[in-house]
Amino acid sequence: MTYQSIAPVAPFVPGGAIMSAMLSNTTAALASDGAATQPAIPMGGAGVPGNTGMFQSMQQLQENMMSQNVYMLGLQQGFNDMNQKYTAISNVLKTKHDTEKNAISNFR
Amino acid sequence: MPSATSDNELIHGLIDIPRQEAIVLLEAGYFLMQLGKNKEAKDIFSGAIALFPHSDVPCIALGHLYLREGKPDLAVKEQQRALQRVPTSATAQAHLGEALLFQKKIPEGVEALHKAIKMDPHGLTAKLAQELLRVNDLHVFDAD
Numbered sequence: 001m002t003y004q005s006i007a008p009v010a011p012f013v014p015g016g017a018i019m020s021a022m023l024s025n026t027t028a029a030l031a032s033d034g035a036a037t038q039p040a041i042p043m044g045g046a047g048v049p050g051n052t053g054m055f056q057s058m059q060q061l062q063e064n065m066m067s068q069n070v071y072m073l074g075l076q077q078g079f080n081d082m083n084q085k086y087t088a089i090s091n092v093l094k095t096k097h098d099t100e101k102n103a104i105s106n107f108r
Numbered sequence: 109m110p111s112a113t114s115d116n117e118l119i120h121g122l123i124d125i126p127r128q129e130a131i132v133l134l135e136a137g138y139f140l141m142q143l144g145k146n147k148e149a150k151d152i153f154s155g156a157i158a159l160f161p162h163s164d165v166p167c168i169a170l171g172h173l174y175l176r177e178g179k180p181d182l183a184v185k186e187q188q189r190a191l192q193r194v195p196t197s198a199t200a201q202a203h204l205g206e207a208l209l210f211q212k213k214i215p216e217g218v219e220a221l222h223k224a225i226k227m228d229p230h231g232l233t234a235k236l237a238q239e240l241l242r243v244n245d246l247h248v249f250d251a252d
């Protein structure tokens with residue numbers, strides 16, 4: 001299966017436009033190297049006829065990307081929380097130092 | 109720059125000591141604590157507690173050392189002793205709040221910190237208490 005067979009359905013698949021553009025460039029590059037007669041990129045895996053395999057691949061890719069995005073967002077949130085805690089603790093340590101320094105210098 | 113009068117001022121404790129020397133003694137204790145020489149620092153602070161029975165400052169310092177060593181129970185006792193000596197000491201009150209938070213006695217710690225803010229609303233102690241309350245709001249103390 002080549003890019004030409006995927007292009008008509010690209011607008012109906014989420015993220016398909018990007019994939020379509022990417023595959024278009026790849027095909028063009030291969031064509032310029034004289035490899036245009038060969039299938040550009042196998043889609044859908046072996047033994048899966050028609051567009052079904054391609055849809056499944058795209059869906060799986062999208063699910064992977066989504067789960068990675070969720071993971072990254074969680075990670076970012078975790079880092080933000082940690083940063084907030086470190087800043088607050090750092091402020092406490094600084095103020096504590098100032099307080100004790102002040103207490104000693106006012107020692108009577 | 110301290111005046112000549114304050115340089116010559118005496119601290120009346122177990123024995124009379126020039127104020128500047130007493131300050132240097134306490135600063136030496138903090139310095140040793142920062143260097144990780146906790147035993148030496150403890151000796152200095154314990155000596156200062158005996159030497160200046162009227163003062164809250166050495167008790168606060170020793171409480172700080174205990175907290176640093178991960179002994180909040182002993183830190184609470186020292187801060188309570190500081191408050192017995194000087195009941196109006198906002199610094200001791202704030203440090204007591206901190207030690208209570210480390211003991212995971214969160215409501216008592218928060219109450220002690222609010223009390224410290226009331227005792228010295230515009231001073232450094234209030235700032236310390238507010239910062240500690242902010243840290244507590246981030247659930248740092250109640251985490252396992």
